[in-house]
Amino acid sequence: MEQGGRGPGFKVFRWDVIDGVRGVGNNFQKKADDPLQAAKFLEDFDGERVVLFLCNYHKFINAIEVAQKILNVADKFKSAAKVLIVLSPNTTIPVELEKVFVMLTMISRTVKS
Numbered sequence: 001m002e003q004g005g006r007g008p009g010f011k012v013f014r015w016d017v018i019d020g021v022r023g024v025g026n027n028f029q030k031k032a033d034d035p036l037q038a039a040k041f042l043e044d045f046d047g048e049r050v051v052l053f054l055c056n057y058h059k060f061i062n063a064i065e066v067a068q069k070i071l072n073v074a075d076k077f078k079s080a081a082k083v084l085i086v087l088s089p090n091t092t093i094p095v096e097l098e099k100v101f102v103m104l105t106m107i108s109r110t111v112k113s
Contacts, residue, residue, distance in 0.1 A: 035060035058088035
């Protein structure tokens, strides 16, 4: 498998529905405009630590195929240091996925001059 960008010991990729999967910090690209393909992408990395940022994935996470795929791979990904990060302005997680998601909220602070 061609290299993605590298974090501290992790290969790093990002996905969106238009560009598919791209390496962070290099020219890796894989056509994967189907949200289910994005969830399957990390399965190709045996024994490697990988992070995949899923941009606007909240639009697809309620699809039963996508939710079920995430549930099916959650334990396998945890034990193999594979991480899916959903970047979203929405904080609603389907009930089925609440046990496998960790919610982090970013707070933007405005600096007054």
